[in-house]
Amino acid sequence: QKEVEQDPGPLSVPEGAIVSLNCTYSNSAFQYFMWYRQYSRKGPELLMYTYSSGNKEDGRFTAQVDKSSKYISLFIRDSQPSDSATYLCAMRDTGGFKTIFGAGTRLFVKA
Amino acid sequence: GAVVSQHPSWVICKSGTSVKIECRSLDFQATTMFWYRQFPKQSLMLMATSNEGSKATYEQGVEKDKFLINHASLTLSTLTVTSAHPEDSSFYICSARVPTGYEQYFGPGTRLTVT
Numbered sequence: 001q002k003e004v005e006q007d008p009g010p011l012s013v014p015e016g017a018i019v020s021l022n023c024t025y026s027n028s029a030f031q032y033f034m035w036y037r038q039y040s041r042k043g044p045e046l047l048m049y050t051y052s053s054g055n056k057e058d059g060r061f062t063a064q065v066d067k068s069s070k071y072i073s074l075f076i077r078d079s080q081p082s083d084s085a086t087y088l089c090a091m092r093d094t095g096g097f098k099t100i101f102g103a104g105t106r107l108f109v110k111a
Numbered sequence: 112g113a114v115v116s117q118h119p120s121w122v123i124c125k126s127g128t129s130v131k132i133e134c135r136s137l138d139f140q141a142t143t144m145f146w147y148r149q150f151p152k153q154s155l156m157l158m159a160t161s162n163e164g165s166k167a168t169y170e171q172g173v174e175k176d177k178f179l180i181n182h183a184s185l186t187l188s189t190l191t192v193t194s195a196h197p198e199d200s201s202f203y204i205c206s207a208r209v210p211t212g213y214e215q216y217f218g219p220g221t222r223l224t225v226t
Contacts, residue, residue, distance in 0.1 A: 032213040043117070043204045043217035044155070051213075088154065092213055099145075099215055103154040 003027050006089055006102030015111050019076040023089035023102045026070065030091040030100075033065050035074045038086045038104065047087075048074070079109045113139045115207050117218035124195055124225055132190045132221045134205030140185035141207035145215065146178075149202045161188050195225040 006023045013019055021035075031052055036044035048063040050056045056063045062075040072091070076083055089102040114137040124130050134144060142163050147155040161167040161182035169175050177199075179191040188207075192199055204220040 034214065036217070041202070041220070041222065043115075043206075043220045046214055046216055049214050090215070098157065098160070099213075101155050106152075 001026055003100050004089065004091060004102045007105055008103050010106040010108055012108040012110060013079055015079060015081060015109055017079050017109070019079050019083070019107060019109075021074040021076075021087050021089075021105050021107070023072050023091075024070055025072070025091060025100075027091075027093065027100075028067070028070065029093035031094050032092045033063070033072050034090040034099070035061075035063055036088040036090060036101075038088060040085075044088060081109050081111045083107060084109050113137075113207070113209055113214075113216045115141075115205065115216045115218040117205055117221050119221060120219060121222045122224070124223070126196055126225055127194055129191055129193045130195055130223060132192075132203055132205075132223075134188045134190070134207070134218050136186045136207045136216075139207075139209055141188075142185060142210055143208045144182060144188040145206040145208075146180060146188075146190050147204045147206065149204060149220075151202075155204065158190075192223065195223070197225045199223065200225045 004025045034049040035047045038044040053065045053067045060077045064073045086104040086106050088104040092099045116135045118133045144161045146158045158173045159167045159169045161180045163182045167180035182188040205218045206215045
């Protein structure tokens with residue numbers, strides 16, 4: 001079993017839809033959770049990061065962490081064609097040296 | 112957010128030659144940098160972790176003598192692909208961790224094509 005599971009998609013939605021991207025993990029020691037956006041042929045861009053459980057909102061993006069279920073989510077409201085990219089979840093424990101990445105979900109937002 | 116640059120962004124080289132890729136943290140000092148490799152439509156594959164002033168730690172299956180990593184200063188790490196072969200053609204991305212936090216910031220990547 002992989003430490004982090006993420007559905008690779010692709011996920012196709014119409015413009016304006018609410019997008020839900022998710023990851024599950026197996027290591028209960030993970031405390032730091034991040035979401036990256038990667039456009040084709042570009043490096044990943046850090047979108048949001050959270051510590052432990054809870055929600056964090058930034059504009060159209062909301063990150064949620066449910067440690068009891070070992071489940072994290074990224075919601076995108078009012079999705080735009082410019083949101084079309086691959087979204088990677090990432091996580092790390094307090095004493096860990098490496099960041100563990102999900103496989104990435106490819107998102108297409110159709111105009 | 113913090114800025115990480117990479118140079119060159121794209122390079123073509125002939126089989127048997129060596130190529131050096133530079134990774135710089137522009138507005139922070141990075142004691143730890145990471146080098147990843149990414150194939151089309153696949154996720155990031157960690158190659159090695161480099162710490163300033165010490166030898167890099169390579170992931171299992173990554174050839175140390177082929178992929179030379181040097182973290183000479185707190186803002187610069189280099190990856191040299193030695194005796195490159197067509198199978199080394201890939202997208203190489205570096206990343207740096209901020210010293211006071213847990214976030215990692217990525218460079219824009221370098222596309223290497225070996226002919």
